[in-house]
Amino acid sequence: MPSFTxxxxxxxxxxxxxxxxxxxxxxxxxxxxxxERIVEPQTFGMDWAGEDVLRAYQTSGESESxxxxxxxxxxxxxxxxxxxxxxSFGNARPEHNPNDSAMKTIYATLE
Numbered sequence: 084m085p086s087f088t089x090x091x092x093x094x095x096x097x098x099x100x101x102x103x104x105x106x107x108x109x110x111x112x113x114x115x116x117x118x119e120r121i122v123e124p125q126t127f128g129m130d131w132a133g134e135d136v137l138r139a140y141q142t143s144g145e146s147e148s149x150x151x152x153x154x155x156x157x158x159x160x161x162x163x164x165x166x167x168x169x170x171s172f173g174n175a176r177p178e179h180n181p182n183d184s185a186m187k188t189i190y191a192t193l194e
Contacts, residue, residue: 093135108172116147
């Protein structure tokens with residue numbers, strides 16, 4: 084089971100933005116692998132390799148995989164132009180797992 088803590092390699096401003104977006108259920112927009120993504124953030128934490136990651140449901144934008152919609156894991160260090168869209172979303176997605184096994188440490192998650 085993952086631990087809950089606030090230690091993070093992510094810059095403090097970005098860390099606060101990600102936590103706030105989850106707590107307030109706000110959509111995020113960012114560039115990832117050169118493509119714009121719009122997502123519902125579900126869980127933010129550190130993976131087993133010590134990298135910060137965001138589990139989010141991508142609602143629109145582009146994708147390298149060709150699947151622009153769905154639950155995905157994003158490496159925070161690879162995100163750029165991260166910002167809130169000003170829009171909110173409802174409850175966590177049915178496939179959301181607050182004890183995400185990809186994460187050793189969880190900073191914020193939807194309930």
